[in-house]
Amino acid sequence: MSAAHSQNLNVLLQEIEGIHLTHHNPRRLRADIAAEALPALLALLRGRASYVHLSAISCVDWIEENQFELVYHLWSYETSVLISAHIRIPRDPGIYLSVFDIYTPAAFFERDIHEMFGLYFEGSPDMSKFILTEWNGPPPMRKDFNSEKWVMETFSWQEYHPDWLKDLEKQGGGVVSTPESIRMKEH
Amino acid sequence: MSNTDLDKIEVNQKPVAKRSNPFANVFDELVSFCRSRSMFMLHYCTGCGAIELPPAMTSRFDMERLGIQPMVTPRQADILLITGYVSIKTLKRVILTYEQMGAPKYVIGICSCTVNGGMYWQSYATAKKLDEYVPVDLYIAGCMPRPEAVMEGLQQLMEKIKTDEANSWKQYYANYDYYLGNQQHLFGNNWQTPTDIIGEAKTYKLEGPNTLGEHTKILESVQRPLEPLEMKL
Helix, strand or coil: CHHHHHHHHHHHHCCCCCCEEEEEECCEEEEECCHHHHHHHHHHHHHCCCCCEEEEEEEEEECCCCEEEEEEEEECCCCCCEEEEEEEEECCCCEEECCCCCCCCHHHHHHHHHHHHCCEEECCCCCCCCCCCCCCCCCCCCCCCCHHHHHHHHCCCCCCCCHHHHHHHHCCCCCCCCHHHHHCCCC | CCHHHCCCCCCCCCCCCCCCCHHHHHHHHHHHHHHHHCEEEEEECCCHHHHHHHHHHCCCCCHHHHCEEECCCHHHCCEEEEECCEEHHHHHHHHHHHHHCCCCCEEEEECHHHHHCHHHCCCCCEECCHHHCCCCCEEECCCCCCHHHHHHHHHHHHHHHHCCCCCHHHHHHHCHHHHHHHHHHHHCCCCCCCCCHHHHHHHCCCCCCCCCCHHHHHHHHHCCCCCCCCCCC
8 A cells, every 4th residue: 555655646736836855764754845835745745645643843943054844744644754845934023934834733733832942833723932931031942051051150059068978088088070160061 | 040149047047946845855756756756658650760659659768657748738848758760840849849738847858859859960951959949858869769768768767757857947037038939949039929928037036137038028029819629620
């Protein structure tokens, strides 16, 4: 089935302009497309192929290229094939279209990405805070958010210098790499 | 900004001076003994350390032979056992829970995460030192500590209670400004809890020189009176 099916799927996918397909294995297909073509691809996969399950949307912050990569993972229960549709959008202003009208579960993923990366999805039903309801800082999964630095500025650390360690230090021993030296490596 | 500039004044670390009446003394000792042998434990299972509690509670190690039983509500519990990482969101709930408990109350922090953030030391979402926000009687280090270590820790706590050394709950009243300052540092200046700690400290005469201060002033300026919840049928 799968050979014939993938043949059909390939024909179908060629309707999308500028699509670049990579077959990792018979059950994994990577599609790189332009951001404008993504809604058309998703509508095609949901409407004319059997890809009814949007299992996740992942986001990658390519800070050096000043881009966000969005990956839409689509699963077909009939053929057990996973298609990952990759798009790149500019990091600034970081706005993209919601695919909520094609796949309803997208609302959750988009809300999560909005919270973690600060990306805004136009047309998504709810862009309010999701998990980090009590977080007022910058979106923490962005590459330019330095979590370690934030931790260093916000928290203090427990001091621990027990007697047995002092005894060891008298004999010339002790801790080789202290927590302080590990923590402050970058700052 | 780091919190180290806040000074914590240690109070009541030493056992309370004995009363002059010998009968009262015997009575006090009896009370401490009984208190140490019948504790209800509220386990606030935030992280993976909770997995060590079922064997500690049930037939293998049997916590109940020490007189320690799990309890369902904070108001009836004596021990607050925090097992694992405390995210900032969780910490708010931990503080609310802690303040609801009736004194005397004891806090045990289990796992490395409560000591110093553990493996989440880099995480923006996890509080690092639990004893900056609520007073901790006892830490049980380990990732995760075995049930034997948990039992050992509980026995140490029992010993501390028997000798009147487990007084951290008094420190919360006496150093409320310090704890509140740390809480405000993390949650913002609008932070308030429904429990009136300052009022309690005054009522039970547990005020210290550090109960009131700059942070309690901030609290007073933003505090909204509690409103009854709306009831609908």
